[in-house]
Amino acid sequence: EAQVTQNPRYLITVTGKKLTVTCSQNMNHEYMSWYRQDPGLGLRQIYYSMNVEVTDKGDVPEGYKVSRKEKRNFPLILESPSPNQTSLYFCASSGPTGGSREQFFGPGTRLTVL
Amino acid sequence: QKEVEQDPGPLSVPEGAIVSLNCTYSNSAFQYFMWYRQYSRKGPELLMYTYSSGNKEDGRFTAQVDKSSKYISLFIRDSQPSDSATYLCAMKTGGTSYGKLTFGQGTILTVHP
Numbered sequence: 001e002a003q004v005t006q007n008p009r010y011l012i013t014v015t016g017k018k019l020t021v022t023c024s025q026n027m028n029h030e031y032m033s034w035y036r037q038d039p040g041l042g043l044r045q046i047y048y049s050m051n052v053e054v055t056d057k058g059d060v061p062e063g064y065k066v067s068r069k070e071k072r073n074f075p076l077i078l079e080s081p082s083p084n085q086t087s088l089y090f091c092a093s094s095g096p097t098g099g100s101r102e103q104f105f106g107p108g109t110r111l112t113v114l
Numbered sequence: 115q116k117e118v119e120q121d122p123g124p125l126s127v128p129e130g131a132i133v134s135l136n137c138t139y140s141n142s143a144f145q146y147f148m149w150y151r152q153y154s155r156k157g158p159e160l161l162m163y164t165y166s167s168g169n170k171e172d173g174r175f176t177a178q179v180d181k182s183s184k185y186i187s188l189f190i191r192d193s194q195p196s197d198s199a200t201y202l203c204a205m206k207t208g209g210t211s212y213g214k215l216t217f218g219q220g221t222i223l224t225v226h227p
Contacts, residue, residue, distance in 0.1 A: 043217040045216075
């Protein structure tokens with residue numbers, strides 16, 4: 001089954017404690033990205049990656065890091081989380097493989113920073 | 115001004131009604147237009163995908179794109195309670211058919227029996 005998985009699904013942490021949210025896809029997609037979703041603001045892109053070792057900033061990259069060492073994985077790193085990073089995070093992947101234009105989204109990670 | 119504007123609603127309609135959801139945008143470079151449906155506590159899933167202007171129909175759903183007016187619409191005919199969800203419009207500039215999406219704020223739709 002084609003899917004994007006994220007872990008953890010729920011996380012409560014404290015300000016300044018480094019955390020990583022993992023994202024993995026099994027569709028051999030080149031393109032992966034991270035979004036955050038906040039009420040009234042919709043989904044906003046944080047970072048994206050066009051392929052292994054190729055990453056770039058989206059619209060709201062401040063306070064986040066990413067890496068793309070393998071095609072299937074694209075972890076999101078918060079080195080020093082702050083309360084304004086409390087949000088719902090989605091990982092997504094897409095690519096021309098098989099002619100698919102669809103961007104597949106993971107189930108989401110709800111992060112609370114106290 | 116946001117690149118993509120979408121009325122957040124909420125929108126409440128009776129079962130069987132025709133629903134019209136709309137987005138306006140300011141970036142004339144957008145060429146790919148999508149509608150996603152998001153159920154509570156789930157990730158968005160693609161409903162409709164349109165390249166450039168025109169109409170596209172899929173069952174009860176019709177997507178319209180008017181690039182001259184920078185306006186896109188999603189119509190849902192014979193709406194069902196199972197259509198209750200948040201609907202997000204999304205757009206992408208040209209180049210490749212995949213890549214960065216710019217989303218509207220989402221419209222919350224409730225279809226009551």
